[in-house]
Every structure is written in C-alpha cells, then in structure tokens.
Amino acid sequence: MGSIDDLVRDLRRFEQRKEVTRALRKRIREPVPGVRKAIRRRALDTLPKGGGLNVWASKTRVSAKVSLAGRGAGVKLRGTRKSGKGKADLRRLDAGKVRHPSWGRRGPGQWHVQQVEPGFFTKPAVEVDQWRDACLKAVDEALEVIRRGR
Known part of the structure; x- marks a missing residue:
C-alpha cells in the first residue's frame, strides 16, 4: 500500500501524469454521492424541524476538490447554500449555532x-x-500504473 507522498513524488517524473491524475481524481470523487446522502440525512435528523431549517440545510450543495500538489495533497469537501440575501453561514451552522x-x-x-x-x-x-x-485504492492503482510504466 502506497502513500500520497509516494504518489506525488512519482508523478513528477512520469510522462503520462495527466491521464493518471485524471483517473485518480475521478476515482477519489466516486464516493461523493454517498457523502451527500449522509450529510442530507444527518441534517434532516439532527437540525430543528420547526421553521424548516433541517430541510433547508439538507439541500446543501456538496463538492469535492482533489489536490495533488506537494504537501497540500488531499481532498477538500465543500458545502455551499444560498440564503435570501447571499451566501449562508454553513460553518457556523455546522459549529452548532443558528442566527x-x-x-x-x-x-x-x-x-x-x-x-x-x-x-x-x-x-x-x-x-x-x-x-x-x-x-x-485510487492511490494504490495510480502507483501501480506509474511503476508499470504505462
């Protein structure tokens, strides 16, 4: 089993790195629909039902950003939701506070x-x-492709 550090190091020297990174990003994003469902389910179950806050928060848009650049390599999950006059403060809601x-x-x-x-x-x-x-699994597959030389 390889690490993300090994992958980043080996990718720099690999000629077909664009194809490998494209496949890697796609593979890493595969669980996003399951994560979206889990977030929606938790919002509906735990947030207050009165006033519809739980339904409103369950409609949060969830996206994943995959970064393969050096020490900052990783996956960042982001949630966004519009409110009446602009963006909503989802961080504060996630921290347990509603204004x-x-x-x-x-x-x-x-x-x-x-x-x-x-x-x-x-x-x-x-x-x-x-x-x-x-x-x-995606990191292991990418390392295998690089080590095979394809």
Missing part, C-alpha cells in the same frame, strides 16, 4: 443565536468509510 429573528421581527437587535447539535456537515463526511477506502 434567526425573534418572533419574526427582523429589525436591528431583534435577532438571536440558538444552539443546535453541531456537526451536520463534518461528522458524516468523516464517518463515511467508503471515502477513505476509495482514496487508498
């Missing part, structure tokens, strides 16, 4: 922060074992 108006009043000083269960986004992303398995 909303008191009794529908939206004026200055009439908003408050409510605690909710943290980790609707990060916990499912970390708990999905198929993600780790797919990454390890």
